[in-house]
Amino acid sequence: MNKSLKRLDLIFKNEHDADVILEKSLKRSNEELIEDLISSGLKGRGGAGFPTGLKWKLSAEATGKEKYVICNADEGEPGTFKDREILSSVPHKVMAGMAICARIIGSQKGYIYLRGEYKFLVPQLNKTIDEFHELLDKLNLDFRIEIFLGCGAYICGEETSLFESMEGHRGEPRNKPPFPTDAGYKGGPTVINNVETLAHTYSIFKYGPEKFKDLGVKDSRGSKVFSVSGDTPTPGIYELEFGMTLQKFVDDFGDGDAKAVQVGGAAGFCVPRKKFDKTVIGYKGKLTGVSLPTGGSMMIFNSSRSMYNVLHNYLDFFVEESCGQCTPCRVGTQQLLLGIEAVKRGDKSSLYLEQLLSLAETMRITAKCGLGQSVANSFSSIVENFREEMIY
């Protein structure tokens, strides 16, 4: 098959120069460093896509108590496994990013919030952290990194829920505002970034913002690490440029029979075959056609798969992982699941799907956090595009 998409190697290239990059960067002023990040156009790779330079700037400007830098390694979105690979193969890049951030915002304490499912990475990571601390001592930077281990809760990837969990509480998301940049962990101004985002900051400080900006398209700059799974002969982790169409992606990675791709995990969107060439992978912006933000999860389904089973599996996931704090999400997820089961059994007519769709939309507006708000993404895109499969 003709592999048309360019493979990139910015993230996983093993460059043993974290010390050099760190030393070089620490000699520059905070303003210059932030300016580099902002002009690079880097946006968060954890799914929400907030501009990273602005996040650091806001935290730097925030006054108050102790400040924190947190690396979000909770990676729980179904179909995502890139952060595990980044932390296993190039952890020093992530830590260098954290340390530079710490100097900029004035933080002495950093945490890597590692999901419990990745506990097997702890010995190796701790070794790297120890070595990194020696380097920081040499560079006279007063900053320490510690691992905080999650205990099996998807919702704790949501930033405020993650703080709650670190503080010893149930992982129930907070209201926003206040935003983490003003009041995050223990009420202190906090920068929380995805593993991949932090690794990209290293590349930007090393190669300059121009090289980063050259990749991708307007509003979606740089490269992105994708986790590819499902019906594909080549499952795995791939660094690609933003701005590709789903058609190009499927040509590269599909098994020749792809009928749908779920972009962004259970919380993301399902795109059917007929929309592959109109769908561009990138953040929401002024792209032509439909653009889709993504934490990098790409699950391919071929025509042998029942999209009812796919949706059922996602809803099952949300029912279990909803923190239960707010009614729209706690009750809504359960009702959506019961609802599609009833339609499938024939206990409810197919018109009932309309009611379920409007319930999902209500959840989007009324749920307290991103979990409940995004259930409608997969629900509506699957029900609308594969309606027959829901009924028969």
Place this chain on the structure above:
Amino acid sequence: MLQTNETIKKLADKFGRKEESLLPILENVYEQKHIISEDDMVDIARELDISAAKVYGTATFYSFLETKKCGKYVIRICKTITCMMHGKNQIIKELEELLKVNLGETTPDGLFTLKETNCLGQCHKGPAMLINDAPFTELTPGKVRDIVNKYRQEEKQVAS
């Protein structure tokens, strides 16, 4: 008579007597005892000077913090979409036959507990499972038999 709970005291010494230590303490208690008992929750509450209800609330929120007795090895099979597509049901069936328990149960010898869990972040190598902290991927019924046998044999060696 008030007995001091050495395990909890040691952990509180190690992590510090503050609320932020609650999750690490709970995680360690579970790792050592394969259960977080109500008695231990009360003792943790006392050490950290917080309410026992608070400790209970936190402990019961997280799926890896078990408040019912589990086996020495907890097997968690991923049931999320790509692992499902790649045959996790067959793996579960194999494990149920091997261990002679159903999902959610513990073997009578207290060695294994069989559970399902959500995405383990190994989707490109599904079906996947964890045995305690250790991931196993690209499972087949044959592979699962070998893995379980290995754990059983190691246990026999330890016992003899």
